[in-house]
Amino acid sequence: MAERTEQRICIKSCFNLGKSCAKTIEMLQKAFKDECMDQSQMKEWYRRFKSGRRSVESDPRSGRPPTGTSSDNVERVRVAVEQDRRLTVRELEDELGISKSTVWRILTKSLGITRVCALISGNIDISILFNQMGTTLKDATPRMTKKKSSAKKSR
Template structure:
């Protein structure tokens, strides 16, 4: 009897890991969490993971997790201690694009511990950068300011100055493949502004 239970348990653990691999596969191929859950039910029947488990694992892979191993079978959890919270905060401040799995690998903490620290202790959220036409550096900003001041001065000297102006603009851009919204995602606290990313890498005028 003990042998049968042991074999059954090993098969159960292997079956769950296989389903986690399937969830990761579906996420990589653009399936939604709901579609993934339905596919698991069709493939594994009564032995499929529940909806909550499926959605939780789908969210983990979406947040950057790569491992399909169960947290309980890996490194021991040390909890959300003040020391661990400080370590996670320092790493996030150094690089806001670190994924939860990156933090796990660096600090040796479980996935669940890092996730709780980020969401409950540091109150951060994983958010994609907002795409804008371009991000001006200090020099172009200063140049535009000087041009505006010159135009204002000429307008004061000649009230009909604007009627003589013919507006025009021309931009030369380099073709390139921008990062996707997922690739440009980073951690954001409630008080910090949403990150921005230019849709143009370089420009010439």
């Protein structure tokens, strides 16, 4: 976020120095390279300064602030996973009272965990697995039999 503010400061400076929008864009792209904001954003900020805006800070956004991934929730998920690594995302959802998507976001983004429960215990209905993969057992059967027959031929 700080880099965006720096770029807005540069746009404002170029505007105050009398540089054109095109020249400002060229200078920022040269200075910030891959980290540079889009041309449309630069044009928008240039237009704002031209219309009299003084602040380089973003305007406050409306809507609900993000509360799901609060530090308290991240800590609760971390402790629960440390106690039992075999918990699934749904079990964490039920246990902690946090939505499944928020639990998933905390695990992957905040904690860097890609798999919570890699072991599957109990009997598995294979049709459920195929449904989750977006295919049916009938669709997968020819592929499975082809692999087996080709494996026998190669031996």
